[in-house]
Amino acid sequence: MKKHLFPIFVTAMLIVIAPLATAQEKIYSIWLRVFRNDTVILEGFSIEEGLQTHFPTTQTGYYLEVVSYENEVLFRANVGISFSIHILTTEIPSNITEFELDEILINLRLPFFENAKEINLYHGNKKIFSIQLSNYICNNNGLCEKEKGETPINCPNDCLTTTTTTLPPAKPTLPFHYFAIIFVFIAAILFFLLTRIKVQRSESPS
Structure with a gap:
């Protein structure tokens, strides 16, 4: 027994x-429409519970950064962006056709930081997109809605504090x-x- x-x-x-x-953990979920000419359009933004994107470990030519109010890089990752797709035909299994696209839609799921100011996307050394997080998190209704990502750092108007203590940069916890x-x-x-x-x-x- x-x-x-x-x-x-x-x-x-x-x-x-x-x-x-x-x-799951709190994340930024961002939908971006990326064009071949480095134009980027924000299609959607939300803060939710979920899993982070598995980013490439090798350089792809594109990368993103989450930056704090002190200009500290809180998070950095390569982004897999490609405008080429390969299609395997059923008639001839060994025949692979390549197509070139002018735009693609991607979803990026990034770790949430209480002191994050912006998220930037780069192509090489060129910044092709930037999102100011407070513009999409703070609703200026006088309520500190932490479940929506509001903190005294990114939404001081909603999350009023009685002290002027500077909070240390938040780090992702294990x-x-x-x-x-x-x-x-x-x-x-x-x-x-x-x-x-x-x-x-x-x-x-x-």
Whole structure:
């Protein structure tokens, strides 16, 4: 009976941590229409709970930055933008047709920062797009709506403070589900060792 406790325990722990492993965080979700001539149009902006975009690790010629009010780069990432698409024909599997586009629509999901001022998109050394976050976050209704991303830094009119203390730049925190996973594995190992010790003691002659 005891031999079956360990897999049951591990299965139960996996069921518990499965939702944590996909835990979402507050992000900026930005839809951009990017043209070949470096024109960029903002199609949508929102702050929501979700997962970040998996950005390329190699240089693509395009990159973005999230910048604070102190001009500190809070986040930087390469952006995969390509105006070429390849289509594989069904008649001839080895025949690949390439098409060139004049524009593409992309969705960027970036980590949220309380002290972020703007998000900039670059093509090489040229800034081709910039969004001032306060223009899309603050509604100037006298209410500090934190769930919408308003903070004393980016929306001082809505989030009035009684002190002039300068808040340190906010940094993305390590998602707590990483710690939960580590804890579960340590607990599983300890449980396994204790079970083995008990089994050995019960099987040893008295």
